[in-house]
Amino acid sequence: MSEAVYLVSARRSAVVPRGGAFSGLDVDALAAPVLVSVLDSAGLPAARVDEIIVGNGLHGGGNPARRAALLAGLGEETPALTIDRQCCSGLDAIVLGARLIESGAADCILAGGAESYSRAPQRHAVDRDGAVSPQPYTRPPFTPWPERDPDMASAAAALAFEAGIDEARQAAWAVESHAKALRAEQMRRFFDELVDVPGGARDSYMRRLTPATCRRSRVLATKSGVPIRAATAAVSADAAAFVCLVSARLLRDLERERVCRFVAAASAGCDPGLPGLAPVVAGxxxxARSGIALNALCVSEVMEAYAAQAIACVEGLGLDPLAVNRSGGALARGHPIGASGAILAVRLFHELCREDEGRLGLAAIASAGGLGTAVLLQSARA
Known part of the structure; x- marks a missing residue:
């Protein structure tokens, strides 16, 4: 019988567009204060942490999780692991941490993601024959077939065309995402989840967006007359987000009133040419694994890399649109790749902690190459 897993605290930095207030922070410096805050909120000493798992997609090598752990003062004896499944990385780190606890291999894991678009290294590809000097590139290939490895904006345009999601629907979704985020900030719904990281303590991108502004924004890609515009795509950003996962036996030692139980998770693949649909397959x-109907969920946090992709996922999963991204999504914040899935989990934790015990929520995200991850949490009392 597997060990029950609980999320006892969840914190994130603000999400700041690339080149903004966090541009001077390396990814470990961005992650460290969030790690400190999430552990402090859990009421646990650093010595109780069995592992730190960090999702990251742009650092370019090494093990930024170890650097972040040391900078956070978590002790030289604490192991740290960095994983990369691009946009899914932060949520996958949480799933991996939960699996370790379920197996009995750990009692306390700090897991999430951290990403600095601003500090991403320059990358160059080396010609195998050495006949051409190293060539710069902005992203690695995600499939072995160039013709089935589209730019993400082009993939979103193809998805919008195939799903019949026109420009007006995309704009309406983006406008509402910003409006919900602004309302949530005014109501201080982010107060308990945000950590004051040097440079910024609030999400700085959300604004009073209008359909007219969307129509004036530049076209990033188009498919058969259906465009993807800049205003309906999440901007590149810097951020960090982490949760504290504990076993049921450790939870008994903590003074916590509200927590979330980790119910289930699934990862799946789909057509690499339409990667935005992967969360539908995963969801x-x-x-099917949990026996829970997704249309009955209390709240869902669905990644908004593109408005068209978010709409397609919500419709494909049969989710209640009114229960999706109730405090705004990535279109109103930004997309810090390796941290984005962890931000969904942090948001879901805090949304569920406002609900009655036993309510269920979903976090779902897609990744380049046609991969998706979905996680189910349940509100609970310690």
């Missing part, structure tokens, strides 16, 4: 797999 359906999750529903």
């Amino acid at each position: 359906r797999k999750l529903a």
Whole structure:
């Protein structure tokens, strides 16, 4: 019988567009204060942490999780692991941490993601024959077939065309995402989740967006007359987000009133040419495993890399649109790749902690190459 897993605290930095207030922070410096805050909120000493797992997609090598752990003062004896499944990385780190606890291999894991678009290294590809000097590139290939490895904006345009999601629907989704985020900030709904990282303590991108502004923004890609515009795509950003996962036996030693139980998770692949649909495949797999109907969920946090992709996922999973991204999504914040999935989990934790015991919520995200991850949490009392 597997060990029950609980999220006892969840914190994130603000999400700041690339080149903004966090541009001077390396990824470990961005992550460290969030790690300190999430552990402090859990009421646990650093010595109780069995492992730190960090999702990251742009650092370019090494093990930024170890650097962040040491900078956070978590002790030289604490192991740290960095994983990369691009946009899914932060949520996958949480799933991996939960699996370790379920197996009995750990009692306390700090897991999440950290990303600095601003400090991403320059990358160059080396010609195998040495006949051409190293060539710069902005992203690695995600499939072995160039013709099935589209730019993400082009993939979103193809998805919008195939799903019949026109420009007006995309704009309406983006406008509402910003409006919900602004309302949530005014109501201080982010107060308990945000950590004051040097440079910024609030999400700085959300604004009073209008359909007219969306129509004036530049076209990033188009498919058969259906465009993807800059205003309906999440901007590149810097951020960090982490949760503290504990076993049921450790939870008994903590003075916590509200927590979330880790119920189930699933990862899945789909057509690499339409990667935005991967959360639909993962979510359906999750529903089949758990026996829980997704249309009955209290709240869902669905990644908004593009408005068209978010709409397609919500419709494909049969989610209640009114229960999705109730305090705004990535279109109103930004997309810090390796941290984005962890931000969804942090948001879901805090949304569920405001609900009655036993309510269920979903976090779902897609990744380049046609991969998706979905996680189911349940509000609970310690």
